[in-house]
Amino acid sequence: MSPLTQLLRKTTEWEWGSEQEEAFVWAKAWLSRKPVLIYPDYRLPFKLSTDASKTGLGSILSQDQGKGDQPVAYASKVNNPTVAKYNISELECLAVVWAVRLFRPHLYDRKFTIVTDHVALKWLMTTKEPAGRLHRWALTLQEFDFEVVYRPGRENHVADALSRGPVQEGKADSSERGLPRTTPR
Incomplete structure (x- = not known):
């Protein structure tokens, strides 16, 4: 994209x-x-798959409603030059924090699973004294009830594709859901 x-x-x-x-x-x-997206069922748990690259961030919010994991929403974001300089651990953590903030209306006050291809998030949540942005990110994530599952990048195809070919410049808000803007503001 x-x-x-x-x-x-x-x-x-x-x-x-x-x-x-x-x-x-x-x-x-x-x-x-088909299906491009399904409607969320708030009685069922959500799965948030994320990935990051120097180019951008990608995420999929999905649910299993009896037919395997199906997407509820997709999102991607182009990294600005400053963020592109982060190391891969920071980028992976940022992808999770960005996606959790973006999909907060679906995830807040519900247990959900975060699927990532990097162990950085586990490290972030267990480090004793994070500093700077890592500390802010850890605080952001503390309000959520989630479990982290590691999935190798070769098995996390869609989030990986969204992070390497992001479709949107700038910050996505909840009304855009990561879709490209086709008209000027």
């Missing part, structure tokens, strides 16, 4: 090439599969 996202920038000259066409065809095929 990155080639399409770059076309939305004010400073980018419009050029539709093979990269943009390939990203468009991929997005169209991916979004037309």
